[in-house]
Amino acid sequence: MPRIAWARLTWSKALLVVLGLNLVWTASLFWAPYAVPPGSFSGEDAGGANVLDFEAIWETFPWYARIVYTFGDVQCHQLSFRSFQLNGNQLPIDARMTSMYVFANLGLVAAMFARPASATGAVILNGLPPSVRRILSRLGVERAGALVILVGLLPIAVDGFTQLLTDYESSNLTRVLTGAPGGFVGGLLVGGMIVSVRQLSIELETIRARFRGAARP
Numbered sequence: 001m002p003r004i005a006w007a008r009l010t011w012s013k014a015l016l017v018v019l020g021l022n023l024v025w026t027a028s029l030f031w032a033p034y035a036v037p038p039g040s041f042s043g044e045d046a047g048g049a050n051v052l053d054f055e056a057i058w059e060t061f062p063w064y065a066r067i068v069y070t071f072g073d074v075q076c077h078q079l080s081f082r083s084f085q086l087n088g089n090q091l092p093i094d095a096r097m098t099s100m101y102v103f104a105n106l107g108l109v110a111a112m113f114a115r116p117a118s119a120t121g122a123v124i125l126n127g128l129p130p131s132v133r134r135i136l137s138r139l140g141v142e143r144a145g146a147l148v149i150l151v152g153l154l155p156i157a158v159d160g161f162t163q164l165l166t167d168y169e170s171s172n173l174t175r176v177l178t179g180a181p182g183g184f185v186g187g188l189l190v191g192g193m194i195v196s197v198r199q200l201s202i203e204l205e206t207i208r209a210r211f212r213g214a215a216r217p
Contacts, residue, residue: 008113015194019108022187026101028068029092035065038088047078054078068092084172095172096156099179100186107187114192116199121145123192123199124185145192152185 010016033041040061047053052073058066072078072092082094091098107127114126121141125133128148136144155178162168170178 005113011112011116012194012198014198015108015112015191018190018194019105019112022101022105022108025071026105028064029072029098029101030086032065032068032092033086033089035068036061036087036089041069041089042085043080044090045079045081047073047076049077050074081169082172082175094175096175096179099176100183103180103183104187104190107184107189108191109187110184111188111191111195114195116195116202117141118196118200118203119145120189120192120196123195124148124188127188127192149185149189152181156182 041054041057044054052070054073055070058070058073061069069092076093076097078090078092079094080090082096083090084095084098085091093101110127111123114123117123117126119141121144124145125136125141125148128136136147138144139147159170159174159178163170
């Protein structure tokens, strides 16, 4: 069993690298607050998404924390009331995005252990429990795969637009719960794309080998 698991983990080197990088980044989200003194980054509520807002603060951090918090800054608004705190510091990204990265690892692993296919939708379906797969397969693999992604992202969209259009402010627990399915299907989608490319290359190489064999006298 361990040998089979290792074979699946290493079947696509590209997917293994992506998983490794995401695991390192996820761990860094929780470790970086401990790499600086308590109170080094806390109570900030003036940031914006996709903007480097706190460069002056990051310049005072050691290199590791500086890199992690800078990458977090360019992704996230880093509002304190939407973020968890460790060691008296805000995490580099807010609760929802943290949840998405954590659960993206599970999606990538699900893609690793799914039965390979040359269609991304098929890999996504193969990464789901058999009972769910049987129901969704009636739609066809591409439609079913698209539906899985849509359903996974829907909680984020509903919660986000409700906050945008009303006075409602979700709790960090709600943000974690809505980010979890979005992160999982995001990881499953990326993993499914990588697996399908790998499987397609294997199938094409098999076809070429047959033609080469048939062409020999």
